[in-house]
Amino acid sequence: MSIKIELYDKKTIDLPTGLFINNEFRPASDGSTLTTPNPATGEDLATISSATEKDVDDAVASARKAFDTVWGTNSSPGERALLLHKWADLIEEDIENLAQLESLDNGKPVWMARDVDIVDSIGCLRYYAGLADKIEGRTIEQQEGVKLAFTRPEPIGVCGQIIPWNYPIQMFAWKVSPALAAGNTIVMKPAEQTPLSALRLAELAVKAGFPPGVLNIVNGVGAITGNAIANHMDIDKVAFTGSTVTGRKIMASAASSNLKKVSLELGGKSPVVVFDSVDIDQTANWVCMAILFNHGQDCCAGSRLFVQDTIKDEFLKVLKRKIEEIQIGDPSDIKTFMGPLVSKVQHEKVLQYIKYGEEEGGKLLTGGLQQLSHLDAKFKNGFYVTPTVYTDCKKGMKIVDDEIFGPVLAVQSFTTEEEAVKLANDTAYGLGGGIFSQNASQCMRMVHAIKAGTVWCNQYMALSNSVPFGGVKQSGFGRELGIEGLKEYTQTKAVHWNYGEEIPWPIDGTTG
Numbered sequence: 001m002s003i004k005i006e007l008y009d010k011k012t013i014d015l016p017t018g019l020f021i022n023n024e025f026r027p028a029s030d031g032s033t034l035t036t037p038n039p040a041t042g043e044d045l046a047t048i049s050s051a052t053e054k055d056v057d058d059a060v061a062s063a064r065k066a067f068d069t070v071w072g073t074n075s076s077p078g079e080r081a082l083l084l085h086k087w088a089d090l091i092e093e094d095i096e097n098l099a100q101l102e103s104l105d106n107g108k109p110v111w112m113a114r115d116v117d118i119v120d121s122i123g124c125l126r127y128y129a130g131l132a133d134k135i136e137g138r139t140i141e142q143q144e145g146v147k148l149a150f151t152r153p154e155p156i157g158v159c160g161q162i163i164p165w166n167y168p169i170q171m172f173a174w175k176v177s178p179a180l181a182a183g184n185t186i187v188m189k190p191a192e193q194t195p196l197s198a199l200r201l202a203e204l205a206v207k208a209g210f211p212p213g214v215l216n217i218v219n220g221v222g223a224i225t226g227n228a229i230a231n232h233m234d235i236d237k238v239a240f241t242g243s244t245v246t247g248r249k250i251m252a253s254a255a256s257s258n259l260k261k262v263s264l265e266l267g268g269k270s271p272v273v274v275f276d277s278v279d280i281d282q283t284a285n286w287v288c289m290a291i292l293f294n295h296g297q298d299c300c301a302g303s304r305l306f307v308q309d310t311i312k313d314e315f316l317k318v319l320k321r322k323i324e325e326i327q328i329g330d331p332s333d334i335k336t337f338m339g340p341l342v343s344k345v346q347h348e349k350v351l352q353y354i355k356y357g358e359e360e361g362g363k364l365l366t367g368g369l370q371q372l373s374h375l376d377a378k379f380k381n382g383f384y385v386t387p388t389v390y391t392d393c394k395k396g397m398k399i400v401d402d403e404i405f406g407p408v409l410a411v412q413s414f415t416t417e418e419e420a421v422k423l424a425n426d427t428a429y430g431l432g433g434g435i436f437s438q439n440a441s442q443c444m445r446m447v448h449a450i451k452a453g454t455v456w457c458n459q460y461m462a463l464s465n466s467v468p469f470g471g472v473k474q475s476g477f478g479r480e481l482g483i484e485g486l487k488e489y490t491q492t493k494a495v496h497w498n499y500g501e502e503i504p505w506p507i508d509g510t511t512g
């Protein structure tokens with residue numbers, strides 16, 4: 001069960017297309033498949049197996065068996081670390097192929113897939129490999145010489161992991177690394193828009209030596225495969241990254257099935273606040289990064305910009321120039337900063353929001369609905385949009401309130417710091433926020449005031465495997481990355497130990 005995929009460099013790779021269960025690739029129980037297009041051309045790229053409820057059952061059974069026999073508390077932290085390191089080494093050796101495959105399936109520029117997503121993913125596997133033998137409990141003294149208590153952080157068990165399409169390899173790494181390091185087994189569902197790189201990672205996991213059942217990958221659609229994971233009675237935890245709408249469904253499924261643990265990393269509508277003390281040129285670069293990196297298909301994209309009115313005109317002039325300098329087009333070209341959006345559905349959704357911006361009174365600074373005239377003929381059916389900025393926006397407009405997940409920026413201005421805080425926090429989300437100011441006291445006041453899981457000061461979008469990431473409010477709960485990310489995959493067992501107390505019997509109120 002494999003297909004041949006021609007990469008940008010004309011090299012052809014064999015890619016398995018089946019469901020990855022118990023270290024083997026197999027077709028779906030009813031033969032279901034799904035087809036993923038190349039978003040740059042709109043042409044079909046690959047057809048792969050799509051898991052049914054029965055397939056999810058099989059994957060869970062395999063993960064359960066591995067947890068009870070070879071993984072979990074039946075494995076040592078050292079073994080788990082070694083396998084994660086081996087896997088990281090193999091991914092590093094395969095980085096060119098993986099990056100091209102990721103770019104073909106997702107549309108992101110190949111250099112971005114390689115130098116950002118995959119490099120960080122390798123780092124993530126190694127970071128958690130290093131933490132595997134640093135999972136420690138506490139001793140809590142109870143009665144000197146008689147009794148003590150201690151805690152054991154234990155793995156949770158079989159974990160369902162459902163990931164989105166914006167960073168397929170990176171989201172995969174963020175999820176599997178801490179889960180495996182802590183001794184859990186996995187049933188992973190990649191997004192149906194970007195299912196391919198996970199299959200190559202699965203092959204490399206076998207090569208690294210992971211025992212059968214430790215990692216299972218069930219590609220499939222959300223309503224069937226994802227739903228089966230969220231509702232499964234023998235999955236102990238579900239970790240999800242995706243939209244707030246789907247996050248709600250997953251939490252409801254977890255509640256109505258076996259009350260599995262849930263962690264959710266959901267949508268955002270993150271504010272970027274620019275005060276008039278900033279270096280305009282540098283800050284405009286960061287604002288471009290905030291809204292345009294990964295084509296704005298980013299849960300922490302800085303999609304609401306607030307500029308202090310004293311510098312608004314000058315700042316927007318510089319911002320417009322910088323946005324119009326960006327190279328949009330061929331994802332295989334090292335000079336390209338923006339390729340196509342991931343899918344037709346996403347393309348239509350973003351174009352619809354660009355229309356709403358116009359209809360609801362936004363003033364177009366740059367972009368809009370016009371076609372990208374410079375594109376090569378082979379990209380004419382690709383899912384491209386022009387980065388778009390509307391100024392004079394206000395609360396109540398769809399482009400201000402809704403998560404668009406595309407390169408569309410809504411700009412508002414403010415006069416006072418107090419007003420900036422109020423505007424920035426006026427959202428249901430709380431994933432990220434950016435503050436730009438040369439006044440350190442003002443930055444610190446803003447850090448305290450912004451309601452978000454991450455705040456960036458005089459930069460945006462920086463992420464590190466050692467720094468926790470996650471949301472507040474309707475952006476979800478739980479943290480990924482860092483030591484906090486590992487803790488999401490352990491649960492504490494408390495042990496009370498008696499080594500000296502004798503208990504009289506029978507007992508009553510006179511016993512003491």
Ligand code: ADP
Pocket residue numbers: 162163164165189190191192220221222223225226227228230241242243244246247249250
């Ligand atoms: P988008 O709308 O941008 O595709 P989603 O949040 O729907 O974002 O998708 C993120 C992940 O959630 C994908 O892997 C998708 O297949 C999965 N998913 C979608 N719907 C459900 C569902 N009802 N139950 C479980 N998973 C789902």
